[in-house]
Amino acid sequence: MKKKWALGLLSAASIATLAGCASGESADTAGAAGENGGDDTILVYSNSLADGRQEWIDEQAKEADFDVEYVDAGGGDILNRLLAEKNAPQADVAFGMDEAMFFQLKNEGLLVEFEPEWISEIPGEANIGDGYFHPLVEQRIFMIHNPEHVSAEEAPNNWQDLGNNPDIAGQYLVPNELGGGTNQKAILSILLQYVDENGELGIAQEGWDEVEKYLANGYMLAEGEDKWQTFKDGSVPVGYHFSGGIPNVEEEYGITIEPVNPEQGVVTMREQIGIINKGEDHDYSKAEEFVEWFGSEDIQAGFVEEFGGVPVNEAAFDSAPERLQEIANATTPMDIDWNFVQENLNAWMEKVELELMP
Amino acid sequence: MSIPKWNQFKEANFLSRVPFLAFCLFIGWFIFMFLLLPNVTVLIDTFWADGQLSFSAFERLSKSDRAIQSVLNSFLLAAVLTFTVNAVGTFIVLVTEYFDIKGANLLRLGFMSTFVFSGMVLNNGYLYVYGDSGLLTKLLLQVFPNMDPNWFTGFPAVVFVMTFACTTNHMLFLRNGVKGLDNNTIEAAKNLGSNQGQVLKDVVFPTLKPILITLVIMTFQLGLGAMAAPIMVGGDFETISPLILTFTQRPTSRDLAALLSMILGIAQIVFLVVMTKNEKKGNYMSISKTKTRVTKQKITHPVVNGLVHAVSYILFFIYTTPLVLVVLFSFMNLQGISQSILSWEYFTLDNYINILADRNSYGPLLTSIGYSGIAAVLAVLFMTLVARIVMKNRNSKLAQTMEYLFYIPWLLPALMIALGLILAYDAPSSLLFGNSVVGSVWILPLTYMIMMLPSTLRYIKGAYYSFDDYLEDASRILGASSIRTFLQIILPALLPTALALVALNFNTYLADYDLSAFLYHSAYPTMGIAIRSNADATTNINAAAVNLVYSVILMAVSSVMFYLIYGRGSQAGERRSGIKKTKKTLKTPLTETEMSQVAPGKPAVGDNG
Numbered sequence: 014m015k016k017k018w019a020l021g022l023l024s025a026a027s028i029a030t031l032a033g034c035a036s037g038e039s040a041d042t043a044g045a046a047g048e049n050g051g052d053d054t055i056l057v058y059s060n061s062l063a064d065g066r067q068e069w070i071d072e073q074a075k076e077a078d079f080d081v082e083y084v085d086a087g088g089g090d091i092l093n094r095l096l097a098e099k100n101a102p103q104a105d106v107a108f109g110m111d112e113a114m115f116f117q118l119k120n121e122g123l124l125v126e127f128e129p130e131w132i133s134e135i136p137g138e139a140n141i142g143d144g145y146f147h148p149l150v151e152q153r154i155f156m157i158h159n160p161e162h163v164s165a166e167e168a169p170n171n172w173q174d175l176g177n178n179p180d181i182a183g184q185y186l187v188p189n190e191l192g193g194g195t196n197q198k199a200i201l202s203i204l205l206q207y208v209d210e211n212g213e214l215g216i217a218q219e220g221w222d223e224v225e226k227y228l229a230n231g232y233m234l235a236e237g238e239d240k241w242q243t244f245k246d247g248s249v250p251v252g253y254h255f256s257g258g259i260p261n262v263e264e265e266y267g268i269t270i271e272p273v274n275p276e277q278g279v280v281t282m283r284e285q286i287g288i289i290n291k292g293e294d295h296d297y298s299k300a301e302e303f304v305e306w307f308g309s310e311d312i313q314a315g316f317v318e319e320f321g322g323v324p325v326n327e328a329a330f331d332s333a334p335e336r337l338q339e340i341a342n343a344t345t346p347m348d349i350d351w352n353f354v355q356e357n358l359n360a361w362m363e364k365v366e367l368e369l370m371p
Numbered sequence: 372m373s374i375p376k377w378n379q380f381k382e383a384n385f386l387s388r389v390p391f392l393a394f395c396l397f398i399g400w401f402i403f404m405f406l407l408l409p410n411v412t413v414l415i416d417t418f419w420a421d422g423q424l425s426f427s428a429f430e431r432l433s434k435s436d437r438a439i440q441s442v443l444n445s446f447l448l449a450a451v452l453t454f455t456v457n458a459v460g461t462f463i464v465l466v467t468e469y470f471d472i473k474g475a476n477l478l479r480l481g482f483m484s485t486f487v488f489s490g491m492v493l494n495n496g497y498l499y500v501y502g503d504s505g506l507l508t509k510l511l512l513q514v515f516p517n518m519d520p521n522w523f524t525g526f527p528a529v530v531f532v533m534t535f536a537c538t539t540n541h542m543l544f545l546r547n548g549v550k551g552l553d554n555n556t557i558e559a560a561k562n563l564g565s566n567q568g569q570v571l572k573d574v575v576f577p578t579l580k581p582i583l584i585t586l587v588i589m590t591f592q593l594g595l596g597a598m599a600a601p602i603m604v605g606g607d608f609e610t611i612s613p614l615i616l617t618f619t620q621r622p623t624s625r626d627l628a629a630l631l632s633m634i635l636g637i638a639q640i641v642f643l644v645v646m647t648k649n650e651k652k653g654n655y656m657s658i659s660k661t662k663t664r665v666t667k668q669k670i671t672h673p674v675v676n677g678l679v680h681a682v683s684y685i686l687f688f689i690y691t692t693p694l695v696l697v698v699l700f701s702f703m704n705l706q707g708i709s710q711s712i713l714s715w716e717y718f719t720l721d722n723y724i725n726i727l728a729d730r731n732s733y734g735p736l737l738t739s740i741g742y743s744g745i746a747a748v749l750a751v752l753f754m755t756l757v758a759r760i761v762m763k764n765r766n767s768k769l770a771q772t773m774e775y776l777f778y779i780p781w782l783l784p785a786l787m788i789a790l791g792l793i794l795a796y797d798a799p800s801s802l803l804f805g806n807s808v809v810g811s812v813w814i815l816p817l818t819y820m821i822m823m824l825p826s827t828l829r830y831i832k833g834a835y836y837s838f839d840d841y842l843e844d845a846s847r848i849l850g851a852s853s854i855r856t857f858l859q860i861i862l863p864a865l866l867p868t869a870l871a872l873v874a875l876n877f878n879t880y881l882a883d884y885d886l887s888a889f890l891y892h893s894a895y896p897t898m899g900i901a902i903r904s905n906a907d908a909t910t911n912i913n914a915a916a917v918n919l920v921y922s923v924i925l926m927a928v929s930s931v932m933f934y935l936i937y938g939r940g941s942q943a944g945e946r947r948s949g950i951k952k953t954k955k956t957l958k959t960p961l962t963e964t965e966m967s968q969v970a971p972g973k974p975a976v977g978d979n980g
Contacts, residue, residue: 063910063911066910086887086889086895087888089621094889095619258910265705366618367438368436
């Protein structure tokens with residue numbers, strides 16, 4: 014009986030090998046194309062759907078009579094997928110990635126222009142997408158220290174202080190890879206202080222040297238090691254993080270996290286939303302309605318109340334958790350030319366990975 | 372493109388050549404469509420910058436001490452593991468299947484744990500034992516208070532973890548080989564006066580040589596591609612795979628990824644060619660016509676016997692302690708996990724309840740089971756047929772070329788192969804019967820299958836070597852058609868290996884994230900996507916705990932699959948291929964006479980070497 018089962022499985026599958034590739038799969042594709050091509054379904058690509066966000070958005074969207082499907086992955090993965098699908102775009106709307114990624118999409122001709130009405134509630138300096146993409150939620154990435162182990166006087170004033178102080182060698186966190194957005198921002202925080210047209214990749218040699226010292230003197234987390242445990246027990250009491258994650262950590266680990274606001278300010282990135290270019294003949298009305306709806310004060314306020322974060326929409330700012338408002342007030346956004354960053358970011362990160370990481 | 376010369380495949384015994392020719396046509400189409408065109412497309416896309424071919428990757432790479440050191444480290448690791456893994460792997464197979472060791476069933480279960488226990492979670496488990504707050508470290512600190520709690524790091528730690536983590540292939544394929552040994556040959560050798568060492572050296576190992584060669588090749592590859600262990604316990608010892616992954620994910624660094632990956636892939640294939648040359652030279656003893664199952668050999672030397680027992684049980688604890696700790700820690704809350712403290716105080720069932728009660732978890736699980744299941748079965752079937760053509764045409768250049776073309780997926784990172792498929796078929800293609808791969812449901816299982824092909828082919832080929840040609844001849848002389856011969860004679864004999872491969876391939880992609888993120892259809896998210904969504908460290912502070920629970924659940928699913936596919940399936944296969952159990956009553960006295968006649972460890976008179 015068992016052998017029949019096993020052989021049956023194999024022979025059934027063997028028929029599928031020979032026949033399936035030709036006929037079976039084409040039927041699937043036709044079905045799939047139909048699903049995606051439906052006029053009313055909005056396919057959303059985002060890195061901001063994790064941990065219950067997708068369910069929450071879906072619930073609100075159903076109430077507002079939207080039919081939404083989702084592709085949920087990390088920011089870099091979503092960007093890669095959008096770029097790879099350039100000749101046959103699937104997504105209708107993308108949101109959650111930062112301005113550098115959206116600039117890349119825009120430069121590749123992957124976005125269409127659209128001005129939602131809520132744009133009037135966005136501070137002018139935050140709206141840098143030339144009408145192709147618009148900011149939703151703000152994240153600030155800054156140095157942090159644990160006041161239980163490092164007093165305000167001992168705390169570094171700027172990123173460069175870390176690499177130049179042998180006393181804290183191995184006691185501050187540095188990126189162990191540069192695929193993640195927050196890790197990239199740590200490096201940017203140093204590099205962007207040394208912008209120089211004549212330097213390599215637009216950065217003065219001094220800037221590269223500072224990054225090298227910063228990395229060499231710091232502590233790299235092993236994969237799976239608990240960053241917050243080392244921060245709490247004092248073995249690595251200085252590091253960096255993004256604002257949105259702070260309140261949860263403080264609560265869960267019972268610690269206080271003190272942000273550091275250097276003179277040039279802190280890297281402030283904004284999660285954006287944009288409509289994907291699917292050709293001139295495409296009907297964008299549903300996607301436009303969705304963007305109009307999703308960026309509105311009500312939804313953004315509800316979203317940050319539920320999941321934390323500081324909305325860029327000024328009308329919704331008060332809905333942000335109190336702790337985040339405190340952090341927002343304690344730090345100043347750094348003035349950043351994102352188009353310049355976008356042009357060089359990949360080359361910078363590659364150079365750091367190849368030549369500067371210890 | 373190579374246009375197959377069909378006449379080289381002439382086989383007089385093929386009753387009907389139509390299915391064969393159709394299959395050859397299919398192979399040609401498949402190789403061109405899924406192995407050549409997409410990968411050439413992606414390589415051109417990668418190295419073609421601003422309208423011209425750019426090889427700046429070489430220059431950028433040569434400036435990087437870090438990358439060069441990482442490549443060298445990968446090779447060093449591969450070389451060392453080739454010895455350590457094969458030594459441990461062979462040992463654990465022999466003590467569970469060949470020698471008579473007390474408690475072999477328990478030992479086997481422990482050694483088989485790596486079937487389902489691997490990757491990041493395995494390294495996690497090892498850290499629970501040897502890490503700075505691990506069980507063993509805490510014990511050692513009581514004895515040597517001055518030792519460094521971070522002792523388990525760097526190259527030795529990576530070698531240690533991987534030596535035990537990478538014996539899965541031995542427990543699957545070498546075990547099949549040992550179980551397929553013929554007891555009559557062994558008994559004959561013993562009756563001729565060979566001692567146990569000589570039987571091993573002259574009878575057992577030569578028969579197992581094709582499998583051992585395959586295992587050496589595969590271990591070398593595991594070492595080259597090492598990822599989880601170096602980033603988790605490696606410390607300063609960096610290997611190249613993590614860098615390749617980062618480079619693959621950044622479009623402007625993809626040329627570096629391709630270059631590095633090809634360096635590894637070519638090394639792998641050169642190694643394969645060298646080993647295969649060796650394989651062809653070999654002269655394998657054919658298995659006797661009336662196979663009987665191996666009787667477990669009692670180790671005659673009492674000291675050796677005691678030593679082998681002791682080592683076996685030490686290994687058993689090395690294998691199982693990390694697994695037990697992972698399961699226990701999956702019931703701890705975040706505080707317990709982050710401090711590595713097992714205590715009732717931290718005990719929680721919440722994580723399990725949250726995941727198991729969430730109906731949204733089951734859809735992705737079924738999708739992943741379906742995708743990797745279909746891909747695994749198809750890859751094994753396809754390669755079984757291809758390996759047969761390769762073996763039947765051993766001297767044909769065309770068949771050899773075909774074999775090597777199937778190793779192409781070793782040359783590029785999985786993500787680039789996926790990218791190649793998208794770039795090549797992002798518009799409906801007549802070569803694909805008017806289909807496009809973008810947004811399709813089947814692109815993901817297809818990519819899984821493509822990635823499974825090289826090692827599957829390699830193992831199946833190894834299994835063919837130990838298959839008895841005469842059985843096939845007999846079947847055809849008796850008038851069975853070649854298809855019937857294949858289905859009724861060859862397939863059952865290959866079944867243990869084939870099923871092991873199905874189970875292994877299935878497991879490899881069950882929790883895949885990297886390929887899924889790139890290719891999954893919005894209506895069918897996979898398990899990897901669901902896990903990231905629920906256990907993303909940037910949004911979920913509890914991610915480590917949730918991840919651990921998912922890992923344990925996936926291990927349970929994999930175990931069930933292994934039992935169903937491999938455990939029960941291979942029993943069916945054994946009966947089918949006609950291995951008979953020997954009657955214990957007959958063998959026991961024989962072994963005893965042999966024992967009393969031959970002095971332990973000394974060659975007996977009349978030994979013919």
